[in-house]
Amino acid sequence: MLRAENLSMRYFRRTGQANLFYAVKDVDLELCPGEVALLTGRSGSGKTTLLHMLAGLLTPSEGKVWLEDTDLYALPDADLSRLRNRRFGVIPQGRSAVDTLTVLENVLLPQQLRGEKGDVENALRWLDALGIANLRDARPAELSGGELRRMAIARALAGNPDILLADEPTGDLDDENTAAVLSLLRKSAVEEGKAVLLVTHDSEALPYGTRIYRMESGFLRGEDADG
């Protein structure tokens, strides 16, 4: 479904002797429907950069990202944005709320950006599944880090995307919520056929992956999980 082909991202740094630096180097990766791919690795190993390139958010220096037969970065910006809205659910690291909207409005936003009214019942169902339905009318400024994270997950799931790309989705969560979120993401893959990529440091996530990758200094090392 989603395929990275020889993907690289290089930056120029003004320190040291070697000022050309690769955050991601020659990565080939394929995400298939029903699969939960875990991407682990040290900080700065290139995991987030790879996720952003897969999501069409960061133009790679080299290589291509294919969604089925479509080369993402060959698309005009408007088409790529539309595609991202309809087919991708991205959960970025850190805060990702639109501060002037309520929790419910944030969750409905991807659908409304498509010009749809937004399925409120469906949005509330996801908020409930993540334990924050009572915060539907709260503003992001009133929420804790963990609650904001769950709001971002609900927003990604409520948009009913084909591909879920989650960057440290359990970063601010306690054990109970971590398990709930990981279960939901796995269920989305296994039962609904979504392709899921989880960037994580969390060892608790390992049992939920169907495939595990490790990033080392920009290079991708793969290993299979037992599912």
Add this chain to the structure above:
Amino acid sequence: MGTSRLPIKNLLRKPGRTAALVLLTALLAASVFGGSVVVGSLRSGLQSLEARLGADIIVMPAEAESKVSFKNMLLQGTTGAFYMDAAVLDEVRAAQGVQIAAPQTFLASLKADCCAIKVQIIGIDPDVDFTVKPWIDERYAQGLGDMEVAVGCKVTAGVGETLKIYEQYTRVVAKLAETGTGLDTAVYCNMDTMQKLLAAAEAKGVSHKISSGSDVISAVYVKVKDGADVAQVNSWLNGHIRKVTAVRARSMFTDVSDSLSGIARAARALIGAVWALALVILLVAFAMMIHERRREFAVLRLLGVSRRGLRAEILAETALCGLAGALLGVGVAALGVFPFTTLIETKLGLPYLTPDAGTLLALAGGTVLATLLVGLLAGAWAAARLSRTDPGATLREGA
């Protein structure tokens, strides 16, 4: 919601930030509109005065300027009178190059039992007058009859009322259009009425006689023939008619015109400085606002908003702020200028005539449009900078 209601929500739910941007643009709009109205009013005032005078030369008694400033009579409505023998009129008419010579006679009423109000009374000869008569004709074309008067717009008496002047009752038949000059506080009558008022004033002890038995006039307004040299005619009048001073009308108002030009230049410079400053401040303010919200904008991109959509979102916010600020600024300037026209006129000592409603609307519309454009320019600059950045880079930066 789409993205269409997002700008409004963003503005309403961040009232402090929105108020700061609106106030900033309001300051810009208020300075432009207020300054333009004042300068425009001064220009209208001077044009109106020149149109009302319409004369090339004014002939008056030699001692007139020492008794009362003729210019102040015209500009500020100072009352006063001076007289010369009516025979001067024939001498002026006989001068080479003179096309029309129209007399006027002045009389200052008293603020006493004899008179309803203290005003300058100006007698004209309707048969030859080319300065005041066309102005009166706009409101009362029948011609002023015996004991009929036309009053300037600032005289409190209305049409149909009776005005008592030196125990004589006159009937107000017309209220004249505003000129923004001292002419607005004067009362106008024909020469027969003026003779009766002069006699009544004499009876009250207000002397106007210069020699027993002669008729008097106060000034002669001269229009020269086409092709005649105004300076030469003026010089001839001064050299050949005794006890009078002939003054070129334009030179009388040269200093007024100079003051006006100075004020207009200063106002333009001030408005220019405010615009330049406001543009820089708006650019910085919008750039800061967008920098502060760059993560939020990156999230919108992540959720599927295109570069173009993001620019539209930012421009919609700046346009709404600009529109609100422009309307507020025009409103505040209107409240700060229109109720105080008399005060401004008095303080400046210059003819001041507020432009007509159409001109004011055009000025207000132009101000709103210009302010909106400045706001959009500032927003477009900041939006263009933001849309060039990959959202992934911004998300990483703030994570």
